[in-house]
Amino acid sequence: MFLEDEAGEDVKMCMGGRECLESTFGNGRRCLFNFGFYISGMSMRLYKFLLSIDRDEQKKIKLVISDERIDTDIKRILEVKKIAYLEIILCEIPENTRRQKCRVFSDYMLSMLKDHQIDYVFSFGSNLLLGELLRQYEYHLINFHPSVLPMYPGKNAIDQAVAHGNTFLLGNTAHFIDEGADTGKIIMQSVIPVHAFLESGYDIVLDMQIEMLKKLIFLLENDRVQIVDDRVKIAGADYHHGMIFPLVEGDKSEVHL
Numbered sequence: 006m007f008l009e010d011e012a013g014e015d016v017k018m019c020m021g022g023r024e025c026l027e028s029t030f031g032n033g034r035r036c037l038f039n040f041g042f043y044i045s046g047m048s049m050r051l052y053k054f055l056l057s058i059d060r061d062e063q064k065k066i067k068l069v070i071s072d073e074r075i076d077t078d079i080k081r082i083l084e085v086k087k088i089a090y091l092e093i094i095l096c097e098i099p100e101n102t103r104r105q106k107c108r109v110f111s112d113y114m115l116s117m118l119k120d121h122q123i124d125y126v127f128s129f130g131s132n133l134l135l136g137e138l139l140r141q142y143e144y145h146l147i148n149f150h151p152s153v154l155p156m157y158p159g160k161n162a163i164d165q166a167v168a169h170g171n172t173f174l175l176g177n178t179a180h181f182i183d184e185g186a187d188t189g190k191i192i193m194q195s196v197i198p199v200h201a202f203l204e205s206g207y208d209i210v211l212d213m214q215i216e217m218l219k220k221l222i223f224l225l226e227n228d229r230v231q232i233v234d235d236r237v238k239i240a241g242a243d244y245h246h247g248m249i250f251p252l253v254e255g256d257k258s259e260v261h262l
Contacts, residue, residue, distance in 0.1 A: 036226050041068040041123040043114065045131040047076045050149070050214050055082050057215065063088070065222070068121045070114055072132055091117055095132060104135070111138040118142070125225060127218060131160060134182055144232070146182035147221065149214045153194055154178040158187035163210060167199065174250065175199050177214050179221060181237070192230065192237045193217060198250050 042051055048071075055063065063086050069075070072095040075083075083090045093113055098106040115138040118126065128134070128148040139146070152162035153176040159165075166172040176196035181189040195213040202210050224230050229240040249256075 038124040039067040041126045043128045043130040044071045054215050107133045108135045111135045148182050150178045150187050175210050190237045
């Protein structure tokens with residue numbers, strides 16, 4: 006990704022100096038990044054993502070780290086696709102508080118990321134990442150949260166939104182991870198009316214994260230994720246399209262502003 010320096014020039018941010026290839030976009034360089042995942046629980050989004058990608062795409066996924074026992078189906082697909090995985094059971098870490106456990110987990114995770122030369126980590130995990138990991142992987146840790154942040158941070162975000170009673174849109178946010186809980190800079194969001202959830206359940210909301218993940222990998226590889234004026238901006242993206250919900254037959258609900 007790029008940061009804008011004090012002179013207004015783009016500064017490339019890569020972990021470990023990955024090799025680059027020719028690309029048709031922007032500066033003509035496409036980075037061959039190594040991607041890792043941090044997960045908790047069953048992590049069905051990772052499972053569905055791995056089932057949906059081809060062999061060339063799966064070669065980019067080098068490591069999966071879980072803070073719980075990895076589901077048998079996910080473990081099987083990781084083994085078939087020859088993706089390294091590691092279980093660091095958070096609840097078994099011999100520290101007194103959860104925050105202390107998260108700090109130890111984060112330190113061990115940092116060590117493993119370095120060992121596997123991981124450039125970017127996508128988080129579907131449920132615990133805070135802390136300490137030196139955040140410093141060394143600043144703007145290289147990306148979390149997927151099931152709400153339209155800054156609304157409904159924290160756990161059970163969809164349930165929080167539905168329980169509010171007057172929520173109209175549910176959705177997902179991809180954001181960089183910082184010291185807070187779901188407070189990092191927002192990269193992209195997806196939305197869907199709450200009626201879809203009430204009729205079809207959690208997956209219709211959460212599965213949008215899979216397409217967001219694929220789009221993010223493409224954007225990162227093509228150096229299109231920038232920090233400009235303290236906000237994330239995707240180079241070449243169109244930020245002037247709005248949508249009116251619900252969609253009605255014959256209605257031109259897409260609004261260009």
